[in-house]
Amino acid sequence: MITIKDIAKEAGVSEGTVDRVIHNRGGVSKKTEQRIKQLLKYHNFSVNPIASALALKNNYNVAALIPEHNDFDLFWKAPYLGILKCADDLKTFGINVKSFTYNQYNPASYKKSFKNLIRTKPSAIIMVPNFTIETAEITSQLESLKIPYLFLNIDIEGFKNIAFIGQDSYRGGHIAAKLMQLSTPNPSHFLIIQAQHNITNNNAVSKRISGFNDYFLKNNNYKTQTLKIENLNNLTETRNIINKHLERHPEVKGIFVPSSRIHIVANCLNSVFLKNIELIGFDNTPQNIDCLINESVSFLISQKPFDQGYDSIRIMSQFLLKNEKPNNKHYLPIEILIKENVAYN
Amino acid sequence: MITIKDIAKEAGVSEGTVDRVIHNRGGVSKKTEQRIKQLLKYHNFSVNPIASALALKNNYNVAALIPEHNDFDLFWKAPYLGILKCADDLKTFGINVKSFTYNQYNPASYKKSFKNLIRTKPSAIIMVPNFTIETAEITSQLESLKIPYLFLNIDIEGFKNIAFIGQDSYRGGHIAAKLMQLSTPNPSHFLIIQAQHNITNNNAVSKRISGFNDYFLKNNNYKTQTLKIENLNNLTETRNIINKHLERHPEVKGIFVPSSRIHIVANCLNSVFLKNIELIGFDNTPQNIDCLINESVSFLISQKPFDQGYDSIRIMSQFLLKNEKPNNKHYLPIEILIKENVAYN
DNA sequence: TGTTATTTTGTGTGCGCACACTATTTAATT
DNA sequence: AATTAAATAGTGTGCGCACACAAAATAACA
Numbered sequence: 001m002i003t004i005k006d007i008a009k010e011a012g013v014s015e016g017t018v019d020r021v022i023h024n025r026g027g028v029s030k031k032t033e034q035r036i037k038q039l040l041k042y043h044n045f046s047v048n049p050i051a052s053a054l055a056l057k058n059n060y061n062v063a064a065l066i067p068e069h070n071d072f073d074l075f076w077k078a079p080y081l082g083i084l085k086c087a088d089d090l091k092t093f094g095i096n097v098k099s100f101t102y103n104q105y106n107p108a109s110y111k112k113s114f115k116n117l118i119r120t121k122p123s124a125i126i127m128v129p130n131f132t133i134e135t136a137e138i139t140s141q142l143e144s145l146k147i148p149y150l151f152l153n154i155d156i157e158g159f160k161n162i163a164f165i166g167q168d169s170y171r172g173g174h175i176a177a178k179l180m181q182l183s184t185p186n187p188s189h190f191l192i193i194q195a196q197h198n199i200t201n202n203n204a205v206s207k208r209i210s211g212f213n214d215y216f217l218k219n220n221n222y223k224t225q226t227l228k229i230e231n232l233n234n235l236t237e238t239r240n241i242i243n244k245h246l247e248r249h250p251e252v253k254g255i256f257v258p259s260s261r262i263h264i265v266a267n268c269l270n271s272v273f274l275k276n277i278e279l280i281g282f283d284n285t286p287q288n289i290d291c292l293i294n295e296s297v298s299f300l301i302s303q304k305p306f307d308q309g310y311d312s313i314r315i316m317s318q319f320l321l322k323n324e325k326p327n328n329k330h331y332l333p334i335e336i337l338i339k340e341n342v343a344y345n
Numbered sequence: 346m347i348t349i350k351d352i353a354k355e356a357g358v359s360e361g362t363v364d365r366v367i368h369n370r371g372g373v374s375k376k377t378e379q380r381i382k383q384l385l386k387y388h389n390f391s392v393n394p395i396a397s398a399l400a401l402k403n404n405y406n407v408a409a410l411i412p413e414h415n416d417f418d419l420f421w422k423a424p425y426l427g428i429l430k431c432a433d434d435l436k437t438f439g440i441n442v443k444s445f446t447y448n449q450y451n452p453a454s455y456k457k458s459f460k461n462l463i464r465t466k467p468s469a470i471i472m473v474p475n476f477t478i479e480t481a482e483i484t485s486q487l488e489s490l491k492i493p494y495l496f497l498n499i500d501i502e503g504f505k506n507i508a509f510i511g512q513d514s515y516r517g518g519h520i521a522a523k524l525m526q527l528s529t530p531n532p533s534h535f536l537i538i539q540a541q542h543n544i545t546n547n548n549a550v551s552k553r554i555s556g557f558n559d560y561f562l563k564n565n566n567y568k569t570q571t572l573k574i575e576n577l578n579n580l581t582e583t584r585n586i587i588n589k590h591l592e593r594h595p596e597v598k599g600i601f602v603p604s605s606r607i608h609i610v611a612n613c614l615n616s617v618f619l620k621n622i623e624l625i626g627f628d629n630t631p632q633n634i635d636c637l638i639n640e641s642v643s644f645l646i647s648q649k650p651f652d653q654g655y656d657s658i659r660i661m662s663q664f665l666l667k668n669e670k671p672n673n674k675h676y677l678p679i680e681i682l683i684k685e686n687v688a689y690n
Numbered sequence: 691t692g693t694t695a696t697t698t699t700g701t702g703t704g705c706g707c708a709c710a711c712t713a714t715t716t717a718a719t720t
Numbered sequence: 721a722a723t724t725a726a727a728t729a730g731t732g733t734g735c736g737c738a739c740a741c742a743a744a745a746t747a748a749c750a
Contacts, residue, residue, distance in 0.1 A: 001436075003706060014730045019708065027728060050437045051706030053395050054735050092346075092395045168689070175685045182527055334686040340520045341679040344513070348736060359700045364738065374698060396736035399705050 002043045011036050022047065049093075053321075058094030060320045062087075062313060063122035065114060066152065067104035067130065072233055074285040075260040075305065076104075079152065082309025083126070086317075095317050098122070107131045114138050118145075124320055125149040126312045129156050148319065152312045153305070154204060155329075162319060163326040165312045167303035169204040172334050173211025173258060176280050179299045179336070180212075180254045183278045187221035188253035193242065193265055195232045208258035208282070224256075225249065232264050239268040246273050254278040263287035266296040284337055284345060292339050302335040302345065347388045356381050367392065398666075403439030405665045407432075407658060408467035410459055411497065412449035412475065417578055419630040420605040420650065421449075424497065427654025428471070431662075440662050443467070452476045459483050463490075469665055470494040471657045474501050493664065497657045498650070499549060500674075507664060508671040510657045512648035514549040517679050518556025518603060521625050524644045524681070525557075525599045528623045532566035533598035538587065538610055540577045553603035553627070569601075570594065577609050584613040591618050599623040608632035611641040629682055629690060637684050647680040647690065 004022070008015045013032060020028050021036040022045075028036075039045075064083050069076035080099065087097035098120060102113040111134055117125070118141070125142060129135040129151050139159050142149050151159070153166045180190055192209055209226075216222040227245055232238055242265065246252055255277055257265050262281025269277070279297040281288060283305065291297035311330060318324040337345065349367070353360045358377060365373050366381040367390075373381075384390075409428050414421035425444060432442035443465060447458040456479050462470070463486070470487060474480040474496050484504050487494050496504070498511045525535055537554055554571075561567040572590055577583055587610065591597055600622055602610050607626025614622070624642040626633060628650065636642035656675060663669040682690065 001706090005706075015707085016709085016731075017729055020729090023708080025709090029728060032728085048399075048437050048706055050395050050398050051735090052708075054393075054399055054705090054737090055707040055709085057708095057735055092393055171685060171689075175683065178683065178685060331689055333680075333689045335678075336681040336683070336686065338520065338523065338681070340516060340523060341681065344516075344676055344678045346736090350736075360737085361701075361739085362699060365699090368738085370739090372698060377698085393736055396705090397738075399707090399735090400737040400739085402705055402738095 001048065002045055003048070007036065007039050007043065007045060011039055049322075053093045056094065058321065060095050060123040060317070061120060062095060062097045062124050062126065062316055062320075063117045063120060064097060064099045064152075064312075065110075065117055065125060065127040066099060066101055067128055068101035073104075073260070074287065075283050076101075078285075078305035079128075079309030079312075082306040082311075083313050084309075085306075086310040086313035090313065090317050093317065093321060095313070095320075097313060102130075104128075104130050107134050110134050111137070122147065124316050126152050126316060128152050129154050129159075132156055135159070148316070150312060150316055150326075153303075153308055156203065163315060163328055163330055165308050165315065165330045166332065167204075167308075167334060168331045169207035170211040170214075172282065172301050172303065173208035173213075174215050175211075175334055175336070176208070176256055176258075176282075176299070176301055177212045177215030180256060180278060180280050181215075181219075181222060183298050184253040187223075189249065189251040190222065190224045190254040190256055191245070191249070191252045192224055192226045192256045192258065194226060194228050194257075195259060195261065196228055196230045205258045212256055212258065225252070232261050235264070235268065238264060242268050243270050243273065246270075246277070252277060254280065257281040259283075260285055260288065262297055262300070263291050266291045269296075284342065289337075289342055292337060292342050295339060298338070300337040300342075302337050304332045304335055307332055346393065347390055348393070352381065352384050352388065352390060356384055398438050401439065403666065405440050405468040405662070406465060407440060407442045407469050407471065407661055407665075408462045408465060409442060409444045409497075409657075410455075410462055410470060410472040411444065411446055412473055413446035418449075418605070419632065420628050421446075423630075423650035424473075424654035424657075427651040427656075428658050429654075430651075431655040431658035435658065435662050438662065438666060440658070440665075442658060447475075449473075449475050452479050455479050456482070467492065469661050471497050471661060473497050474499050474504075477501055480504070493661070495657060495661060495671075498648075498653055501548065508660060508673055508675055510653050510660065510675045511677065512549075512653075512679060513676050514552035515556040515559075517627065517646050517648065518553035518558075519560050520556075520679055520681065521553070521601055521603075521627075521644070521646055522557045522560030525601060525623060525625050526560075526564075526567060528643055529598040532568075534594070534596040535567065535569045535599040535601055536590070536594070536597045537569055537571045537601045537603065539571060539573050539602075540604060540606065541573055541575045550603045557601055557603065570597070577606050580609070580613065583609060587613050588615050588618065591615075591622070597622065599625065602626040604628075605630055605633065607642055607645070608636050611636045614641075629687065634682075634687055637682060637687050640684060643683070645682040645687075647682050649677045649680055652677055 004015050004018045008018045017028055018036055021033050066079060067076045083097060100113045100117040103109040110131055125147060127149055143160060148162050150163045151161045155164045155166055213224055229238055229241055255265060260283035262279055266279055274296055280299045281297060282301050284300055284302045288300055292300055315326045349360050349363050353363045362373055363381055366378050411424060412421045428442060445458045445462040448454040455476055470492060472494055488505060493507050495508045496506045500509045500511055558569055574583055574586055600610060605628035607624055611624055619641055625644045626642060627646050629645055629647045633645055637645055660671045
């Protein structure tokens with residue numbers, strides 16, 4: 001391992017000068033700068049991040065603004081845990097992470113939580129931009145404060161976020177369609193069940209639906225139909241609506257739920273339907289995994305939410321610590337889960 | 346972050362004494378030891394690994410003994426790259442990795458490569474134990490030298506390896522069977538194609554076959570048959586054997602190749618067969634991925650070979666640096682790859 | 691009690707880097 | 721040529737820890 005000292009000796013200058021060159025701090029004559037740069041390149045020098053971290057004693061406060069999770073919606077637990085894990089891994093590098101949560105159906109709580117967040121004077125922000133208008137307000141504030149921010153899980157365009165970390169939702173829907181086609185007879189009809197509140201909020205859901213529908217464009221044997229339900233958490237009502245619909249539409253051979261709520265549908269289906277209809281949904285929440293194991297659900301597509309959380313902190317930290325600019329889109333693998341491989345995740 | 350200095354001040358002793366307690370170096374009276382231990386616990390102290398790494402300037406030489414890769418067999422490139430990547434990530438923590446390769450069909454080259462390896466006096470070894478008898482010789486040598494070793498990718502029992510890093514092969518075969526059943530009519534026959542040299546060498550292949558066969562035990566509509574081919578790399582011969590076999594066995598609706606050579610089979614099939622027979626194989630080598638994309642192969646099961654390499658170094662390093670004993674089996678996820686999600690891996 | 695052995699504790703240095711501060715060289719100005 | 725301003729280069733300290741070494745305190749012994 002070559003050190004700054006070595007370079008300095010070889011260049012016949014002091015360590016301080018080499019340091020200035022490495023960090024583009026200026027105040028070095030062009031001649032010596034060139035010479036040192038050549039040497040750095042020649043020796044393939046890179047700073048020892050250990051020593052660097054120790055010397056800097058950085059203190060970056062990274063704030064995360066994410067939806068809260070509860071027993072009804074466990075999805076957001078995984079990114080949160082990923083964030084915590086990465087925070088723990090990087091704490092000795094001077095990365096401190098604080099999480100702020102909001103109700104994902106309530107823009108006011110989003111704004112309020114952000115107000116609390118911004119008071120802590122964070123150096124950077126990870127956010128799940130659930131509400132477009134409010135996000136515009138927030139980001140303009142961040143931009144004037146020159147606080148970098150990145151989007152986690154929800155990808156909305158027209159912002160100056162340094163990156164998006166999440167999944168290619170359209171492609172996710174596409175894959176769901178392929179798996180659906182694979183597990184059902186030809187021809188078949190498929191039912192897409194959507195919660196009302198998802199229609200405006202969260203464009204991941206609509207992208208998944210597009211991907212799902214588009215997959216069948218080239219094949220007329222497969223048709224899709226959509227069922228919108230006001231409040232999926234109201235089980236008696238949901239049960240009623242779905243089973244009624246299926247009675248009227250015996251042609252339905254598969255149900256696609258483009259959110260993490262497939263387990264609700266699975267638990268609402270009458271047993272006849274449950275046996276004869278293929279269910280495909282998203283996200284490896286505990287409830288959904290149970291459905292895989294008891295075979296009520298055939299496939300889950302995981303967007304690796306834990307990894308999303310972990311990577312968002314990792315990528316933001318690399319940006320802060322090493323000024324590494326990330327790719328604009330950081331897509332995680334689209335993981336196909338079945339009963340047999342779910343245990344290894 | 347509480348430091349040794351802080352603890353020392355609070356305990357009214359010098360930093361050296363605290364250091365001795367932390368590392369159980371001895372030479373501390375019982376009274377002060379107790380007092381310091383209490384304080385450490387109370388403050389939930391843990392050493393700053395950054396500072397520790399810098400001060401220690403550790404130098405562990407980890408040697409890897411893995412099969413060589415070439416254009417015919419690219420599988421082993423991925424673990425190698427994973428090893429390199431992790432080595433790079435950890436080089437500032439004093440981990441130096443050297444790779445030694447051998448011909449995976451030649452025990453003599455295995456032994457020879459190990460001889461070269463052991464001359465470099467490594468602190469620990471990552472090995473792919475392709476040959477059981479030779480591995481016994483090697484490991485007994487390692488044990489007398491007290492050099493820790495772990496097994497990568499190939500899991501053989503009865504050794505004192507600190508861990509196995511790889512895939513649950515039986516389960517992998519199981520999943521292949523499920524996917525095969527899903528993509529073929531009921532009833533169907535499936536053909537398992539196996540290279541002769543795999544039969545003795547590599548029990549991953551036989552475990553996959555068991556998993557594949559066992560999946561159909563409960564269902565009499567599906568039958569499997571096996572075709573053993575001397576040398577898969579001899580394309581004209583392979584082409585001949587396979588197509589002849591399929592002509593005689595029109596009941597075959599799916600071909601399962603329990604190794605990374607599915608691309609060879611795909612390229613050998615006559616076009617009629619290629620269109621009507623589902624192919625499922627293992628490993629995301631470039632050639633195999635090409636087959637996914639051109640739709641000659643339906644599914645690949647990845648054993649995440651890159652991650653296997655990466656994790657093996659990571660786990661061994663944690664063992665060396667922090668004395669963290671790993672789980673005996675470190676199974677990687679069984680990843681299902683299709684045309685649509687292969688790009689994100 | 692004095693001397694030596696043994697146990698226990700304290701001190702100093704360096705790991706490689708970042709940065710504030712000081713010193714030197716060069717350029718600009720009178 | 722003398723003085724001042726600006727550009728360039730060098731020095732010193734600390735980050736938190738590990739460990740060799742020195743010092744002090746205690747125990748063992750004559």
